[in-house]
Amino acid sequence: MARVSAGGxxxxxxxxxxxxxxxxxxxxxxxxxxxxxxxxxxxxxxPAMLYVGLLVGLxxxxxxxxxxxxxxxxxxxxxxxxxxxFRAALESSTFYVALRNTLVFTIGAGILKGLLGTTLAFxxxxxxxxxxxxxxxxxxxxxxxxxxxxxxxxxxxxxxFSVLNWALSRLHLIGGYGSPDWPIWxxxxxxxxxxxxxxxxxxxxxxxxxxxxxxxxSVPPEIIEAAKVDGASFMQRFSKVxxxxxxxxxxxxxxxxxxxxxxxxxxxxLLTNGGPDGATEILPTLAxxxxxxxxxxxxxxxxxxxxxxxxxxxxxxLLRTLRRRQL
Amino acid sequence: xAVVALAVPRTHRQKEIRRHxxxxxxxxxxxxxxxxxxxWMAVTAIKQEADLYRMDVVPFWFHLPxxxxxxxxxxxxxxxxxxxxxTMSISFFVSAITLVTAVPAGYALARLRLPFxxxxxxxxxxxxxxxxxILFIPLARVVSTLGLQDEWWSLVVVYPxxxxxxxxxxxxxxFKTVPFEIEEAAMLDGCGQMGALLRVVxxxxxxxxxxxxxxxxxxxxxxxxxxxxFVSISDQKPVPLGVATELIRGDVYFxxxxxxxxxxxxxxVAIVYNLFLDRFISGITGAAIK
Numbered sequence: 072m073a074r075v076s077a078g079g080x081x082x083x084x085x086x087x088x089x090x091x092x093x094x095x096x097x098x099x100x101x102x103x104x105x106x107x108x109x110x111x112x113x114x115x116x117x118p119a120m121l122y123v124g125l126l127v128g129l130x131x132x133x134x135x136x137x138x139x140x141x142x143x144x145x146x147x148x149x150x151x152x153x154x155x156x157f158r159a160a161l162e163s164s165t166f167y168v169a170l171r172n173t174l175v176f177t178i179g180a181g182i183l184k185g186l187l188g189t190t191l192a193f194x195x196x197x198x199x200x201x202x203x204x205x206x207x208x209x210x211x212x213x214x215x216x217x218x219x220x221x222x223x224x225x226x227x228x229x230x231x232f233s234v235l236n237w238a239l240s241r242l243h244l245i246g247g248y249g250s251p252d253w254p255i256w257x258x259x260x261x262x263x264x265x266x267x268x269x270x271x272x273x274x275x276x277x278x279x280x281x282x283x284x285x286x287x288x289s290v291p292p293e294i295i296e297a298a299k300v301d302g303a304s305f306m307q308r309f310s311k312v313x314x315x316x317x318x319x320x321x322x323x324x325x326x327x328x329x330x331x332x333x334x335x336x337x338x339x340x341l342l343t344n345g346g347p348d349g350a351t352e353i354l355p356t357l358a359x360x361x362x363x364x365x366x367x368x369x370x371x372x373x374x375x376x377x378x379x380x381x382x383x384x385x386x387x388x389l390l391r392t393l394r395r396r397q398l
Numbered sequence: 399x400a401v402v403a404l405a406v407p408r409t410h411r412q413k414e415i416r417r418h419x420x421x422x423x424x425x426x427x428x429x430x431x432x433x434x435x436x437x438w439m440a441v442t443a444i445k446q447e448a449d450l451y452r453m454d455v456v457p458f459w460f461h462l463p464x465x466x467x468x469x470x471x472x473x474x475x476x477x478x479x480x481x482x483x484x485t486m487s488i489s490f491f492v493s494a495i496t497l498v499t500a501v502p503a504g505y506a507l508a509r510l511r512l513p514f515x516x517x518x519x520x521x522x523x524x525x526x527x528x529x530x531x532i533l534f535i536p537l538a539r540v541v542s543t544l545g546l547q548d549e550w551w552s553l554v555v556v557y558p559x560x561x562x563x564x565x566x567x568x569x570x571x572x573f574k575t576v577p578f579e580i581e582e583a584a585m586l587d588g589c590g591q592m593g594a595l596l597r598v599v600x601x602x603x604x605x606x607x608x609x610x611x612x613x614x615x616x617x618x619x620x621x622x623x624x625x626x627x628f629v630s631i632s633d634q635k636p637v638p639l640g641v642a643t644e645l646i647r648g649d650v651y652f653x654x655x656x657x658x659x660x661x662x663x664x665x666x667v668a669i670v671y672n673l674f675l676d677r678f679i680s681g682i683t684g685a686a687i688k
Binding site for chain 1: 417418421422424425428429431432433435436438439442450451453457458495498499500502503505506507510511512513516517518520522523524525527528529530531532533534535536537538539540555556558559562563566591592619620622623626627638639641642651653656657660661663664665667668669671672675676679680682683
């Protein structure tokens with residue numbers, strides 16, 4: 072406690088006596104060390120708060136307003152149209168396709184990332200020679216800027232010169248170029264959705280593994296030993312000891328991944344731009360194409376706001392985990 | 399007895415070898431998955447055009463000598479030089495804005511025992527999770543009101559919306575680890591609170607400050623959506639956007655130069671990010687992991 076009062080009473084010119092707490096005789100409230108510290112603190116905090124408030128908070132509110140207006144890129148004056156944009160979205164079949172694809176994409180890719188990430192984490196947590204090098208190589212997909220690696224995949228999914236098809240063909244798993252079973256990854260509806268999901272999984276699985284490993288190394292080995300001594304099997308140790316202990320980190324990791332997957336536009340935009348025939352259209356691409364490309368800002372804002380209820384569970388989960396951790 | 403004594407270490411070694419073999423076997427598919435695309439991009443970037451579009455030979459290696467032609471093309475026939483300059487300038491200014499705002503904010507939240515400091519910290523961090531896809535339409539209006547549409551300056555204004563929350567959170571963690579005693583000693587020696595921050599706390603937090611700069615750079619270079627939405631003039635684009643949009647003419651993809659342009663910026667970013675990955679993970683998981 073001495074630390075607290077000494078830190079508080081240390082403004083220049085103020086007596087440093089530890090007894091000074093709150094009001095000293097003859098001082099106005101704003102001259103007390105505590106008040107000065109608060110003033111100093113909030114002054115330091117102001118620039119960041121203002122920046123984030125003005126460019127995240129206000130725009131968010133502004134997007135609610137835009138979504139209820141007929142604003143467009145061409146006409147600067149917008150009029151209030153109520154929930155018209157939301158109604159229009161709910162009445163168009165493209166919206167439902169995009170919503171369905173978004174859910175399939177996020178959930179499907181999430182499950183795959185979880186499975187691959189867990190397997191990888193269990194392999195990487197073992198002590199073995201060359202572990203650091205292997206780890207550095209395996210996180211490459213996550214560390215490459217997303218637009219960069221998606222371009223690489225676009226080339227690997229090329230309709231004719233796909234290196235994947237070349238390999239499959241040489242292994243006699245598919246026929247030659249032009250034969251009916253030659254897959255056109257980004258051109259066939261089902262395959263296209265699988266392909267964009269695959270690229271998301273490819274980018275995300277190292278992240279899952281690293282988060283899981285960070286969690287597992289934070290579990291003290293004595294606890295696992297104690298469980299072993301008590302006769303807990305491997306699966307029991309995993310589900311009864313490790314998982315509960317690393318749950319907060321798992322929540323945070325999956326919340327982040329969900330937010331980034333739901334809101335990421337670059338994979339779909341660069342690989343298929345929603346095609347063929349809307350087979351890979353997701354809410355982010357629909358919002359971009361409606362709001363910016365077609366210039367219907369109000370419509371676009373309304374579509375992107377439909378993402379919010381989908382994001383909310385992840386954000387709430389994260390918030391609760393972080394707050395519990397502070398206590 | 400001697401036989402047994404010899405046999406024990408050997409079986410132990412055999413066990414170790416078998417264990418390693420199993421681990422490597424399990425890791426091979428993951429390694430292939432992670433590394434092959436990068437390898438394939440690199441090979442594509444330095445192949446000759448005629449070598450690229452052949453289906454009759456094994457494509458993984460060169461059948462004509464490798465060439466730097468694609469890089470040459472990038473720098474002489476496209477705006478690639480400008481894009482690099484734009485990316486560097488954007489990242490520089492974004493880092494500057496981030497440091498000027500996040501260092502004081504992180505310090506105030508971590509050390510001044512302000513009321514609601516924890517909640518405000520979490521609040522700022524949560525804004526990192528408000529995705530670009532919700533903000534880009536209203537921000538398009540902000541950008542055009544500022545008269546910055548189509549210029550890379552618009553991205554300097556916008557990128558701090560995610561770098562400030564992330565770096566404030568990161569720096570909060572760093573400042574919490576600086577012992578209070580150092581600061582007290584400085585203030586006893588006559589430094590004010592500000593003096594203690596600038597002369598004592600900041601110098602010992604240099605690793606945190608450097609980490610913040612690194613993340614301002616790498617997070618800025620990871621963006622695609624804002625650049626796509628706000629910048630459409632060719633010589634104003636940052637590298638990821640320029641490569642993805644300007645090296646395609648109609649339906650024709652210049653794969654060699656596309657891969658060259660993507661890797662030239664992607665590889666350095668990946669290396670730096672790789673080195674700081676643990677910081678990133680402990681940053682987002684609440685700095686609870688040592």
